[in-house]
Amino acid sequence: MLIEVTVNGRRRTAENVWAGESLLYVLRERLGLRGSKDACEQGECGSCSVYLDGDLVCACLVSAGQADGAEVVTVEGLADGESLHPIQQAYVSEGAVQCGFCTPGLILATHCLLEANSDPSDDEIREALAGNLCRCTGYEKIVSAVRLAAMETAVG
């Protein structure tokens, strides 16, 4: 089938999509947007988190057909050209990135949190990011990064 989807503001089409393909597969393998990561294919790890019509979803759980006609924002859509989004910058400067495989999903989850709550408490940060697994950091520096990002976005 033919899928038309707006990704990061650009109209994109994917041809000959097999009915079993996920939005994640279309993004990664057909549109070449590999920032969304494939780590569990079960919606458990959050590594493939994207916005679908404004909602944060696991792209591995969305069938390609469901995304037809939708607006999708991926991690590639956050930065303004080469300059990092404040959330991305906060992850870099707080050392919240190690292997980095979970990072794109966590950055989008952080974005989603801060859109709804610009000054989250630590408990609120932990609750909001509980759907994103990280195996390297023990999360301590991720919490710091979210705090910093909240501060930076509030100032900005």
Add this chain to the structure above:
Amino acid sequence: MRARQQLDTKVRDRTTHVRGVGTSPPRPDAPLKVLGRFAYASDLEIDGMLWGATVRSPHPRARISGIDISQALAIRGVATVLTAEDVPGHRFYGIKVADQPVLATHEVRYVGEPVAIVAADHPETARRAIEAVRVDYEVRAPMTDPEEALSGAGDLIDPGGNVARHVRIRHGDVSSARSRAEVVVRGEYASGVQDPAFLGPEAGLAVPDGSGGVDLYVAAQWIHDDRRQVAAALGLDPSRVRLTLSGVGGAFGGREDLSVHIHACMLALRIGRPVKMTYNREESFVGHVHRHPSRIRVELGARRDGTLVYSKVRLLLDGGAYTSTSRIVIANASYFAAGAYKVDHVEIDGYAVYTNNPPRGAMRGFGAVQACYAIESAMDSLAGELDMDPVELRICNAIQEGDLLPTGQGVDGPTPTRELLEHLRRLPLPSDRLVAGEDLRRLPGGVGNTTHGEAVVRGVGYALGMKAIGFSGGVDDISTARVSVSVAGGRPVAEVYSAASECGQGIVAVQAQIVRTELGIDSVTVRPADTDIGDAGSSAASRQTWMTGGAVEGACHGVRELILERAARRLGRSQGDLVLTPRGIMTPGEGEALLHLADLLCHDTIEHTFVYHHRPTEPIDDVRGQGDAHIAFAYAAHRAVVDVDTELGLVRVVELATAQDVGKAMNPQAVEGQIEGGSAQGLGLALLEEVQVEDGFVKNASFTDYLIPTILDMPPMDVRLFEFPHPDSPYGLNGVGEPPTLSSTPAIVNALRDATGLDLPRVPVRPTDLIASLHGDGSPGG
């Protein structure tokens, strides 16, 4: 003091660069990673590539009587199907012992063992093709009980016998010491199977070079050893197999063994097209080794005042179907089975056995994790028997510099065991008052709303861990690095060529920091790791910063000598009068640079290659297990505070505090990241993580059913770094990756014991283990 004096002589020529050693500049790969542009192995693509997939054994033990690939080959889009007969070179491979079939020949020994491989034009076509491969199995009864394997009563899993290795350590005389012990405790402690659970799945892309050789882009921990194994299996000279490290999404030991490597290369060479292989999560659970499950019996004898008299330990690790690293994992578990304590009389027998369970091998801590859990549990049991404070008992027996290990080696290097424990003991405890209306997220069960504080009890637990850093037992382990300096845009720039594997730990940042400190050059690029560069050894055994750090430092020294030699000629001065600084070539004490580095170099490149060796070690002997086997030792301690809902068995870890001697924090932020992440994996082993294997079958091969800690499971951490410089290492650093994973688990379990009074002889501790009413005798089943 000795350490400090040695360091002073080495630091004379170093600069204090603002982004040098001891600072925390952002890691160079972080911007790409946050932008989603960093290329992990599973992200690779090249025109015309096909997708590989693996046919795996559905049985823990069976004979293969036939394989029919015709139906798979008939599927449109399938390019080839290969079996054992197609392996061009050696049919067996392995990191230490070549005993694992590249593809199964006449038998399979575990569920998930590779039997055939396919390449197709779409991953789904490849998946359908593997289902179409018909394999005739004669199923046999598996042996999955390690005690049975050890007893010798059952069938042979391995033709060489079912014991992969018996490590025997005898120190002093336990039988005569027994009579001097006034208090004796005995316990048996078991640990389940832990999965490295790195998030980036196994993946690689093999590209034929058109003349019979192959390029493999792969996520790995040691590309040179991988190449040795791949080339042997392909029947090619190693020079015709080139490995390039692609982005690694975590490793933790799970990438020490090969995964897709040989298979992707075989497919690519057979069909003459690039082939990519990526495991999905379910396949990943059998596509890499796990931490060995253990059963460890500990008997400790002590005097009334708490002084340890003897220690007798038997360890049994289930190594699964093939050897992998089992023989050195059991050695490492045995070396440290008596813990970080001075004990004059020790008997240790460590066994690793073969079974029909999935293979077990390296995982962060490498056997010392299981040993630490057992001995630290026994220490709390002894403290209880003595009615003594558990920290006091540890402090009074803590090993000190000069004390002998059970292997007869004198402990050298900083040994701040008491300082670590004293620090943790002095830390204020979090408030244990539950305030009315406490946020549910701060209670066991969280927003599950299972308690508002009723039946919740608090406990505090401590543990101390010790581990060798680097490869032990007589290995002459090396790392190679080349540093080059040239001019770009009118400024000096440096490049580092190293095959050190960046798995997330931050070695790329540290290499650049070393160059800045040594040469005063700000702009440093660490080139991608490949096998055209000299061997850097494995990102394992907490060794990489020490070994490759030493190689980069040595290469910088060589470059500096070459620069100063050239400057001395140019300036007509004696080389000994000149120093290299960030401002240029100077004489010490003068304010102005005599010559700028860019002017000295012009269009030339100056480079130097250095091979770093650690001090020599020796293997332990077979009879009494004696020998100076280790390069260095590292120590960490944890204090855990837990709340337990004793009616539901739910746990919340309230706080996890740790103190670790890191020698020198090369990059404090990255060091903290290692400690926090390692502690989290220890928490996982204590409370959540277990690959459930029944009759050889993995029952929970997914992140839905295998639980790694989430951000809600992790408490805030209090991390204290101690920096006692190690006399033998570059910059006085010590290995940092593994020690936090040792003491985290037993500190949490000791806290649970403190809270509940239960024995808790097995990790992970499950909710049913914690419900006192289910265990009237105080001893949960195991």
